[in-house]
Amino acid sequence: MDNQGLTLSCSPNFPQWLTERLLSLAFTTYQTNRLCFIGSGIDGRLKVHERLLDKPMGLYGDTGRLYLSTRYQIWEFQNILVSDVAQNEIIVSGLSQLRSQTFTGLGLEKRLMEMGDSPRCGLMVIDLKTGKPVHWLYFETMIEELFDVVVLPGVRQAQAIGLQGDEIQRLVTFPDSGNASFNYTLGDASLTGTAAVTVAVGANITGGNGNSDDNLVGTSGNDNIDGGICRELMPM
Incomplete structure (x- = not known):
């Protein structure tokens, strides 16, 4: 695929692999002053997004934030969408990276010559049990080195809003927005009952009857809580 002059290729099932694991990749290359994001779209195709910065280098990221070091600055990008990650596992570790544009003197150079191949810049997904590559992504033009x-x-399809385009002028964020919940207790002298209220973004604000939890979803203007009828109070 071609992304504004950046041409790359990938293994056939690489976008599907990203979708199944609900993740994206971010990488830097100070050779071309780029921060790039690799993800998958709803159409099942690979999605590439890039931003130009002054010598982007080190990265640290999770579901909520991405930190980037450049020549003179440290950038913090915040995820403005709510993510749900069911597992808390290390996805990959123990990676090494080659930052030199030449393979001179390395054993890899000899192996490539024996295979009649030449050095290529890209990313590979390696099965740690077998040591074999299962997916790959190659940069055919422009990028020769990753940092x-x-x-x-x-995060399925990551993007970074630029400072010079129209996107940042239309962006509105609400601090501490997203899902939240609290418990409330009703009672008299002898009986009490406890229920949970979940505040989220949506349209329904009417609770049901019975002992099940009700969700409060805010709309524009004032919202009223109608929690339904609690049919039974249990002694504490």
Whole structure:
């Protein structure tokens, strides 16, 4: 695929692999001053997003934030979408990276010559049990060297809003937005009952009857809580 002059190729099932594991990749290359994101779209195709910065290098990221070091600055990108990651596992570790544009003097250079191949810049997904590559991504043009790579779990199609385009003028965020919950207790002298209230983004604000939990979903203006009828109070 071609992304504004950046041509790359990938293994046939690489986008599906990203989708199944609900993750994206971010990498830097100070050779071309790029921060790039690799993800999968709803159409099942690979999605590439890039931003130009002054010598982007080290990365650290998780579901909520991405930190990037450049020539003179440290950037913090915040995830403005709510992510749900069911597992808390290390996806990949123990990676090494080659930051030199030449293979001179390395054993890899001899192996490539014996195979009639030439050095290529890209990323590979390695099965740690077998040591074999299962997916790959190659940069055919422009990028010859990568500096750092991070996995962004719980993020399917990552993008970074630029400072010079129209996107940042239309972006509105609400601090501490997302899902939240609290418990409330009703009672008299002898009986009490406890229920949970979940506040989320949506349209339904009417609770049901019975002992099940009710969700409060805010709309524009004032919202009223109608928690339904609690049919039974249990002694504490």
